[in-house]
Amino acid sequence: MRASLGSIKYLILVLWIGFSLFPIVWMFLTSFKTPLDVFANPPVLISIPPCTKNWINLFAPGTRWEGPRILYRYLPNSVIASTLSVAITIPTSILAAYAISRFRFRGRRMVAIIILATRMLPPVATTIPLYLFFAGLGLLDTLIALILVYSALSVPLATWMLIAYLDEVPREIEEAAQIDGASLKDTLFKIVIPIIAPGIAATAIFTFLLAWNDFAIAFFLTKENAKTLPVHAPVFVTEVAIEWGAMSAFGTFYIIPALLFSVFFSKYLIKGLTLGAVKR
Amino acid sequence: MKRDLKIPTPLILLLPLIILFSTVLIYPWALGFWYSLLKYKPMYGIPPKFVGLSNYIAIIKDPVFYHALRVTGYFMLLAVTFEMVLGLFLAEILDGIAYERLRKLTTIIILIPMMTATVYAALTWRLILYPLFGIANYLLTLLGLPPQDWLGDPKWSIPVVAVVDIWQNTPFVILILFAGLQSLPTEWIEAAMIDGASSWQIFRYIKLPFLKPLILIALFFRIVITLRIFESVIIMFSETGGPGMAAQVLGIYLYWLAFKIWDLGRAAALSWIMLLLTAGLSFVLLLKFYKEVRI
Numbered sequence: 001m002r003a004s005l006g007s008i009k010y011l012i013l014v015l016w017i018g019f020s021l022f023p024i025v026w027m028f029l030t031s032f033k034t035p036l037d038v039f040a041n042p043p044v045l046i047s048i049p050p051c052t053k054n055w056i057n058l059f060a061p062g063t064r065w066e067g068p069r070i071l072y073r074y075l076p077n078s079v080i081a082s083t084l085s086v087a088i089t090i091p092t093s094i095l096a097a098y099a100i101s102r103f104r105f106r107g108r109r110m111v112a113i114i115i116l117a118t119r120m121l122p123p124v125a126t127t128i129p130l131y132l133f134f135a136g137l138g139l140l141d142t143l144i145a146l147i148l149v150y151s152a153l154s155v156p157l158a159t160w161m162l163i164a165y166l167d168e169v170p171r172e173i174e175e176a177a178q179i180d181g182a183s184l185k186d187t188l189f190k191i192v193i194p195i196i197a198p199g200i201a202a203t204a205i206f207t208f209l210l211a212w213n214d215f216a217i218a219f220f221l222t223k224e225n226a227k228t229l230p231v232h233a234p235v236f237v238t239e240v241a242i243e244w245g246a247m248s249a250f251g252t253f254y255i256i257p258a259l260l261f262s263v264f265f266s267k268y269l270i271k272g273l274t275l276g277a278v279k280r
Numbered sequence: 281m282k283r284d285l286k287i288p289t290p291l292i293l294l295l296p297l298i299i300l301f302s303t304v305l306i307y308p309w310a311l312g313f314w315y316s317l318l319k320y321k322p323m324y325g326i327p328p329k330f331v332g333l334s335n336y337i338a339i340i341k342d343p344v345f346y347h348a349l350r351v352t353g354y355f356m357l358l359a360v361t362f363e364m365v366l367g368l369f370l371a372e373i374l375d376g377i378a379y380e381r382l383r384k385l386t387t388i389i390i391l392i393p394m395m396t397a398t399v400y401a402a403l404t405w406r407l408i409l410y411p412l413f414g415i416a417n418y419l420l421t422l423l424g425l426p427p428q429d430w431l432g433d434p435k436w437s438i439p440v441v442a443v444v445d446i447w448q449n450t451p452f453v454i455l456i457l458f459a460g461l462q463s464l465p466t467e468w469i470e471a472a473m474i475d476g477a478s479s480w481q482i483f484r485y486i487k488l489p490f491l492k493p494l495i496l497i498a499l500f501f502r503i504v505i506t507l508r509i510f511e512s513v514i515i516m517f518s519e520t521g522g523p524g525m526a527a528q529v530l531g532i533y534l535y536w537l538a539f540k541i542w543d544l545g546r547a548a549a550l551s552w553i554m555l556l557l558t559a560g561l562s563f564v565l566l567l568k569f570y571k572e573v574r575i
Binding site: 017023088117123130237248254258 | 303534
């Protein structure tokens with residue numbers, strides 16, 4: 001009885017792992033299939049030899065999905081928007097988290113609750129006010145608009161995560177430094193930030209991916225100039241003839257950063273995720 | 281620290297956040313509220329006109345709105361139920377793995393879908409569920425079951441979107457509950473085992489009560505976040521909202537108001553309704569959970 005229960009548990013876990021990985025592997029394999037193999041019945045796992053045509057096609061000129069624009073416009077747009085939103089979010093959140101974690105000021109609880117509440121804002125609904133706002137400023141379809149919005153939407157999660165990390169650091173170290181005459185700036189940059197560096201790294205990755213993975217905001221606020229990679233995805237599927245090979249290459253290309261981060265930083269990401277959601 | 285320094289410093293530290301929030305969130309939302317009171321259809325060249333609450337009234341009287349609410353609610357129920365049950369179950373299994381290496385490797389694999397974009401998740405599931413040559417139907421026929429028209433049959437529209445969400449977001453529940461189980465004092469389990477408790481009893485009477493606050497937090501986040509479902513529907517079914525509008529969730533209704541019929545006044549009103557729905561839901565849930573959870 002005991003042994004069989006144990007094996008059922010492992011079976012379920014194995015099934016879940018298969019369920020988790022299969023879509024990613026399947027799309028990856030499909031991106032290296034010949035058109036004939038894509039439609040094969042029964043399905044073939046892999047084309048032999050692997051066909052790189054889909055990948056070449058993905059970036060080739062004259063296709064329906066405007067291959068070169070992916071490389072010269074949408075990819076750089078995604079990279080710039082994600083990176084700069086990290087550059088704004090992280091300093092803003094470190095300062096805010098430090099204020100909330102270390103100072104006992106009036107309205108502190110209120111500020112913390114407001115920040116948490118902002119996390120609940122549904123991005124889809126926020127797009128209309130933002131659309132009207134940026135239309136008024138003439139900033140529709142610009143990267144500036146995207147960067148500002150991504151920063152504002154990641155600050156709540158980032159601040160929350162950083163508060164959790166800061167709360168783990170004993171205050172005595174900072175207090176000792178301040179008794180020795182260290183200024184607030186010195187305490188922050190020379191003591192606090194180095195101690196919570198892994199936490200900052202995890203927070204930065206979450207912030208980066210929030211922008212990198214966003215579809216709703218960019219879909220509403222951009223047209224062509226500031227269009228990011230995910231907003232280009234519908235081009236591959238809304239037409240009558242779906243080019244599964246190129247679509248699979250596009251999808252696989254798009255998730256490379258997410259895969260790399262999950263594999264190489266999983267320890268910090270999991271810790272940040274659970275801390276940010278759980279603590280307080 | 282000197283007392284007279286305490287008052288201004290937090291404010292200075294919070295200043296960047298305050299500026300960012302007030303320019304990019306609070307002001308646009310206030311502006312959105314003003315537009316929600318206007319008849320504003322820029323594409324038709326009609327000058328904006330103040331109409332009071334009539335945009336809100338029009339939405340509340342619109343059967344499509346209730347349809348969207350129902351569809352969103354159905355999706356929420358389906359996705360969240362599976363995510364919570366699977367999440368709890370898998371966290372317990374993961375916690376039971378004795379080999380640390382294997383446990384770490386498994387955690388990494390579990391994390392991956394969560395870090396990928398929803399757009400990606402929807403693309404890859406579309407590839408799997410494609411009726412003609414998709415591998416899902418092939419597997420069904422192997423089991424002797426009839427193939428399904430996953431993307432064309434209205435009865436499957438929401439379940440299919442839910443599968444994408446379950447694939448992507450069950451990891452959130454697993455990882456949070458797993459972290460909880462890891463922090464459970466081992467002495468409790470050992471003591472129970474000495475007293476002859478079965479593994480079911482340990483789960484039911486020790487682990488479950490211990491996890492309760494975390495379960496409620498995970499449930500809270502999942503409920504509030506599923507309300508914003510949008511991208512997977514767009515990718516799976518384009519802007520039409522699926523066959524027979526079977527997947528026309530609130531987000532799609534909003535898109536349709538704003539960019540199909542270009543009624544930006546009414547779209548702004550719907551944004552506010554969605555905001556109030558989220559706030560109301562969060563408030564009710566927090567009130568209900570407050571005794572268990574210290575958020």
